[in-house]
Amino acid sequence: MLRKWPPVIVKDRQCTKPYTLQAVKKEERDIEIKLDDTIWIPTFAIHRSPENYTNPDKFDPERFSEENKGSIKPYTYLPFGVGPRNCIGSRFALLEAKVLLFKILLNFELIPTPKTRIPMQLAKDGFNHTAQGGFWFGFKKINHKLK
């Protein structure tokens, strides 16, 4: 989910030492990064590039299975950033999301409500990924019958 829909779609960094990014392909040119330049690292584009992920628009959690995760190219999965200033809360965030999803799905069925937009549309205001008008759904209690 964080590959296909990274909430933070770009990362920024400020240059502390001039650097030249060398062109790799014929149609590219070298890029000079000067002291104090700010650069944006396009997480969303990196996550959706077919050069990094085959069939990139497909939601396929198996890409990250024990068996497959070794084939993910370094620095092509950046939902929490990278390096010494990456997200300090990443492990907490993942744990929290798993506990929340587990508890909700154990006890409730998620159902659409009149405010639910199907298909979901991306918000056009704001900078990061979220749903236009917010995420709306209903909770229908599951009654577990003990035998």
Ligand code: HEM
């Ligand atoms: C799914 C949830 C989250 C996502 C996708 C996320 C993503 C990010 C990203 C992309 C950065 C910038 C990293 C970089 O520039 O390399 C960041 C920084 C940061 N995040 Fe998160 N974050 C999440 C949850 C959290 C939580 C739960 C906390 C705290 C409990 C947190 C605290 C921070 C802090 C303090 C920084 C700044 C770190 C620094 O500048 O050294 N984040 N986060």
